[in-house]
Amino acid sequence: MLRFWPIPVFADNYVWVLEREGSRRVVVVDPGDAAPVLAAVERRKLEIATVLVTHHHHDHTGGLGEVVRRFAPPVYGPAREAIAGVDRPVADGDRVELDELEIALDVAEVPGHTLGHVAYLAPAFALVGDTLFAGGCGRVFEGSFEQMHASLQRLADQPPATEIYCAHEYTVANLRFAATVEPGNRALGQRLAAAEAARATGQATVPSHLADELATNPFLRCAVPAVVAAAEAHAGRSLDPGAEVFGVVRRWKDGFAA
Numbered sequence: 001m002l003r004f005w006p007i008p009v010f011a012d013n014y015v016w017v018l019e020r021e022g023s024r025r026v027v028v029v030d031p032g033d034a035a036p037v038l039a040a041v042e043r044r045k046l047e048i049a050t051v052l053v054t055h056h057h058h059d060h061t062g063g064l065g066e067v068v069r070r071f072a073p074p075v076y077g078p079a080r081e082a083i084a085g086v087d088r089p090v091a092d093g094d095r096v097e098l099d100e101l102e103i104a105l106d107v108a109e110v111p112g113h114t115l116g117h118v119a120y121l122a123p124a125f126a127l128v129g130d131t132l133f134a135g136g137c138g139r140v141f142e143g144s145f146e147q148m149h150a151s152l153q154r155l156a157d158q159p160p161a162t163e164i165y166c167a168h169e170y171t172v173a174n175l176r177f178a179a180t181v182e183p184g185n186r187a188l189g190q191r192l193a194a195a196e197a198a199r200a201t202g203q204a205t206v207p208s209h210l211a212d213e214l215a216t217n218p219f220l221r222c223a224v225p226a227v228v229a230a231a232e233a234h235a236g237r238s239l240d241p242g243a244e245v246f247g248v249v250r251r252w253k254d255g256f257a258a
């Protein structure tokens with residue numbers, strides 16, 4: 001039985017811990033800050049057996065030095081990015097064997113937020129870093145809108161029951177923007193209300209299910225007529241469904257105050 005739990009770090013990051021029942025050897029994803037991660041792990045008398053890194057941003061890698069000094073785990077990370085502390089560079093199609101969890105993960109390169117960003121995929125879950133968020137997606141800092149759209153489509157092609165583990169608690173702001181794009185989407189309205197209720201009591205809104213993202217996340221719905229129409233109205237011109245709509249909606253979100 002696998003268990004996932006988040007360690008909140010900084011204002012809104014989650015460092016995910018993957019644990020197999022009965023084992024003290026855990027996997028940690030994107031340790032941006034060492035102190036809260038080491039404190040949480042040591043409080044439970046666990047040992048960090050492996051670290052997975054999705055991309056080079058400091059809020060995902062800042063704790064690597066201290067984590068490596070304490071536990072000396074292998075650190076997997078994107079081959080296309082230079083990250084101090086990563087000693088197992090991975091590229092698209094690679095497989096990461098996690099003996100401590102008795103599972104293997106497939107590496108998918110998902111460029112856009114950064115150029116080398118990778119996701120780690122299993123049949124039932126996906127560790128997606130800052131690519132796909134609950135109700136939204138990462139900003140396109142290094143890649144093109146076309147690249148980011150293709151990366152999100154690749155994640156969207158996973159089985160609908162896939163649990164999406166992202167690295168930030170952005171859900172309410174994302175869904176408020178989504179409801180501006182698609183005010184007539186009832187599933188979206190219900191999801192926003194549920195997320196607001198969860199946050200009001202301090203609960204995490206992640207992970208999410210891919211099926212809910214497909215039904216409510218505008219960045220996975222760039223070929224849906226309502227989203228295309230909203231993007232066209234926002235841009236004041238006609239747009240091709242897909243990457244062009246994605247670019248308009250992404251820029252729209254960049255300037256949106258929730």
Ligand SMILES: [Zn+2]
Binds near residue numbers: 113
């Ligand atoms: Zn990032």
